[in-house]
Amino acid sequence: MSNFQFRADQLVDEMVQFNQNLSKGVKNLLEADEISSGVTPREEIYTEDKLTLYRYQPSTGVVQNRIPTLIVYALVNRPYMMDIQENRSTIRGLLDSGQDVYLIDWGYPDRADKYLTLDDYINGYIDRCVDVMRERHGVDKINILGICQGGVFSLCYSTLHPDKVKNLVTMVTPVDCKTPGNMLSHWVQKMDIDAIVDAMGNLPGEMLNWTFLNLKPFQLMGQKYVSMVDIIAEEKNVKNFMRMEKWIFDSPDQAGEAFRQFIKDIFQQNKLVEGGLKIGKHPVDLADLHVPILNIFAEQDHLVPPAASKAMRKLVGSKDYTELSFPGGHIGIYVSGKAQATVTPAIAEWLNKRT
């Protein structure tokens, strides 16, 4: 028999404390105001279909990088993760370092967007946003910062349009989807993607949510809410916790044809590594990618394991390739205090050196 130290009365006291915290937390939730999505002021520059290109209000009193940076976010989840709260905003950090930041908000695709392909997203939407920025700033090339799936889009775009990209930053971007321990990729290998898209049209955001939560179900659907009780007992924590919570469940549907190609080509057939990827009629070979690259990955990323991102190094043709390893997870790389102090300044410094 093991030698446990806790007593029955101690256990009761712990539950009393838990219940008191829960009572306070629920009270705080009931009294909380609506939460915002994104905090930094921005203006609409260009719209097309459900897409909006935003420009964030530049910081004053800092030396501006004359090359603007376009953030290409993933189609899954919403981009306000980059600007989640005042003291946890990657975008604010970039602005404060003199970057001129633009962001593509993909909006919420519906059935009318079912036939959008990767070609439409990459050689259509992204390319037109890039042209708008180039014209506004009178430059031939801009910087691109691709996030997760948006990183894959950015890799493809930069390979196909080298005349328009000055520097490329990728964050938690899956390149090799057949590395050991990649649970997400493991799950989709036996899935009939054609059957899914043919049956559903677009992939519902709820299905994506289920998938992401079930990568770590006990932590993400159980333990988190038990821990939440302690957090929201403090009034000041409620809004911050709820911003994250809102973001996690704010999952747009995925345009059917783009989803079909992305999962089949990138995850199932691993074409960024194995070759044979085509965006529209145009072959994409990362060996043709020669722009300077900063590739950032998270060491504890359970969605995009570091090995999946680091594979980029051997595939790209760029002579100027830099890796940045962050000791955290897929979300922490944007919202943690550590990320604000290290990752964002590193991106800015890297970009400034190459302007």
Place this chain on the structure above:
Amino acid sequence: MSESNPWAEQWFNAQQQFVDAWSDMAKSGVPGNSSQSDLWAQSFDLWRKASGAQVQPDFQQAMDKCMDMGKGYFAMAEQVSKSMNAGAEPAEAINQWMDQLKQSLQQFGSMPGFDGSAVNGFMKQWFNPTSSWQQMTAGLMPMNQGAWQMPGMNTPSFNLGEMIDPFGTMLEAPGVGYFREPQAKQQKGLQLALEYNQANQAFNQAFLQVATESIRDFQARIMKMDAETAPKSLRELYDLWVDTSEEHYAKFAMSEEYQELYGDMVNRLMIMKKHYSEIADDTLRAMNLPNTREVDTMQERLQQLRRDNFALKKEISEIKSMLQQVMAGPAATDAAAPAPRAADVSAAPAAAPAARKAPRKSATRPAVASKTAAKPVVKTAAAKKAATKAAAPKAAPKKKTVVTKASKGA
């Protein structure tokens, strides 16, 4: 925070009273007649319904989850404390609780239709993946979710196939006459529903097996622990349970078995859904109403038209640009050089829209992008060679790979 909410105060006071009463009872060792955790959760539900208390829509789900998990956590404390009040040592109390959980799992294992959605208390957390799957797919099913929640499904003798087709002949019977085809489609639909149901059951049963193994391992770990390593609080005990469960789940989730079971479940659901969509399409067509196939055709054509439209716009812009250069005469064309770049565009945002409308003088500059510039790089041998040459000038630096740790500063 908004102004003080009277319902929130009421909740807070009621809970304080409840907790005080529970605490006195638990410490005195008097066992309650029913589960206190159930009473606790019920009191909240009743209060909320009676009060009509409103919460921000964004917060509703989190609050429900919080209450749900809180209830499970409460149930865990209750089980352990009951055994301890009855004189058991902590480890023995945990062991007894685990034995109860294993017994429940054995019962569930004998129910082919078990999906975890009916489980309450602490074990509900183990069945989040399967029960949330039922919830999530409820909106995707061709028939009402209630069709799957049949009487007796949580019994060992439940067999959906036998319920639908007791003699095993109905789904095989060939159709005849005018309705032969619709009948065959309905038969196939039921067959596909049964196949999905079987795949779903196989997934759930495998999950049960992993849950049992996880509890067994948790028990073994608890029994091996000494004073140094044993949990020192209920929260530490709970965290250990989460870690153990997550380890077993991850092993299962990365197995070939999971890949097969999960893939099969998803694929059969989608095949069934597609089949029933086709039946719905037939019905809509018979009623002279637009159906999915027709809308899809229109959307596909429309998307192609939009692509063509953008391509044409680009070509027109390009032609206009060329015309402007021609009309400006050869001198202007010769003099055309890259326009001066804004040194600090952000400092003069008002100038940007004007710049957008300004006619282009440089053929190499974007906006009205030249055809070659706008076109993605086509990888011919010559083009690749040229691109490589252009991108890697003689003075290009050697490939520089810097691996840096963000924590140490970059």
